[in-house]
Amino acid sequence: MMQAPDQKLLQTAASAVPDAHAGPHLSLSGLWFLIADPSAKRLMWLETSTAQIEGKGAGLKQAALSEALSALAPQTQKNLLNLFNTVIRKGKCGPMDVGTDAESGIAGISLTGWRYDAGDGRQFVICHPSAVAAGGEGGHVVRGLAPILKHFVENSGKIVMTADNFGYVRYASPGFFHAFGIDDPALCIGRNIAHIPKRVGKTLAALIQTVLARTSSASGKGRFKMPNGDTMVMNYSALFFRLSETAGGVVFTAEPDGHGEADFTRIFDVMTSPLIVVDTKTRKMLAANKAARKAFQLTQQSMDEHPITETLLHPKSYGLLLEAAKKANNIPIAVVVNGLDGSSRNKRIRAIFIDNDEDPPHLVLESRA
Numbered sequence: 378m379m380q381a382p383d384q385k386l387l388q389t390a391a392s393a394v395p396d397a398h399a400g401p402h403l404s405l406s407g408l409w410f411l412i413a414d415p416s417a418k419r420l421m422w423l424e425t426s427t428a429q430i431e432g433k434g435a436g437l438k439q440a441a442l443s444e445a446l447s448a449l450a451p452q453t454q455k456n457l458l459n460l461f462n463t464v465i466r467k468g469k470c471g472p473m474d475v476g477t478d479a480e481s482g483i484a485g486i487s488l489t490g491w492r493y494d495a496g497d498g499r500q501f502v503i504c505h506p507s508a509v510a511a512g513g514e515g516g517h518v519v520r521g522l523a524p525i526l527k528h529f530v531e532n533s534g535k536i537v538m539t540a541d542n543f544g545y546v547r548y549a550s551p552g553f554f555h556a557f558g559i560d561d562p563a564l565c566i567g568r569n570i571a572h573i574p575k576r577v578g579k580t581l582a583a584l585i586q587t588v589l590a591r592t593s594s595a596s597g598k599g600r601f602k603m604p605n606g607d608t609m610v611m612n613y614s615a616l617f618f619r620l621s622e623t624a625g626g627v628v629f630t631a632e633p634d635g636h637g638e639a640d641f642t643r644i645f646d647v648m649t650s651p652l653i654v655v656d657t658k659t660r661k662m663l664a665a666n667k668a669a670r671k672a673f674q675l676t677q678q679s680m681d682e683h684p685i686t687e688t689l690l691h692p693k694s695y696g697l698l699l700e701a702a703k704k705a706n707n708i709p710i711a712v713v714v715n716g717l718d719g720s721s722r723n724k725r726i727r728a729i730f731i732d733n734d735e736d737p738p739h740l741v742l743e744s745r746a
Contacts, residue, residue, distance in 0.1 A: 402448035660684035702730035
């Protein structure tokens with residue numbers, strides 16, 4: 378009888394680091410089945426052959442266990458190894474979620490495993506997703522739609538990105554690169570999103586992998602971790618599409634929460650004076666140009682989470698500026714501004730009141746030299 382699985386095997390796989398020049402890495406999004414050989418510490422699996430938009434096949438792959446799992450999140454590696462160990466002990470296990478995202482708690486792909494006892498005494502673990510959608514071959518259709526999809530995405534003024542069924546980023550709009558602060562698109566296009574969480578932000582990478590693993594769309598409002606370490610609240614939609622059992626992908630679209638139709642940041646970034654737009658109802662900063670972010674050490678997270686009266690301005694100072702703006706007093710008022718770095722400075726602030734018919738009025742604050 379096979380020995381009880383030890384922790385050394387788990388630690389070896391969980392501590393592995395992906396190597397771009399090494400062998401293949403397991404992708405849960407394209408998984409059709411897998412066979413594990415615990416005694417030889419090897420893994421063999423099938424990734425569907427026409428899932429990518431360009432139709433490039435994946436096929437049957439094999440690699441050392443630690444190498445095959447190295448591109449997965451550490452918790453996903455541990456869940457897979459626990460599944461293998463349970464199957465060896467009990468003969469069967471599952472369905473078990475093995476790709477659950479630690480931050481959002483959204484369940485990942487569900488696997489069921491069986492033990493196969495070979496004639497020579499060896500034991501194997503055979504697993505496959507618990508539910509596989511049926512459908513006809515659509516690879517040719519996808520390849521025909523690829524140029525149209527590319528044109529639509531790359532010419533969109535919105536935040537749009539597409540990934541194929543293996544998780545490779547195929548197309549993205551200029552708005553996507555701007556919102557996520559990506560200076561070099563070549564570092565993302567054609568790369569597997571599971572391998573580049575530092576370039577696109579781990580929230581987006583986890584969302585795309587979850588949608589692919591669950592083969593179902595997701596939408597809502599969430600806080601996205603940006604590549605520079607900042608965060609941004611966005612209304613998003615991750616639409617899963619499938620033209621056959623093997624051909625599909627995800628279309629991701631998003632819009633910063635609270636910005637509406639106007640992108641204040643792009644408009645104000647050309648101004649050299651620090652400018653801040655405040656929602657007079659919530660007192661939260663809706664936008665700030667580059668000059669204001671630099672002068673007052675503002676981040677998108679601090680703007681989203683705290684009203685201006687808890688960060689930059691004392692409530693009395695804010696009240697004076699608001700009252701002056703309502704009276705259309707264009708003379709700058711001297712107030713104390715508290716930077717997020719802990720420093721306090723006297724600044725001359727000009728306040729402008731913008732009354733909208735539908736939205737809450739906005740207060741524009743301009744710091745004068």
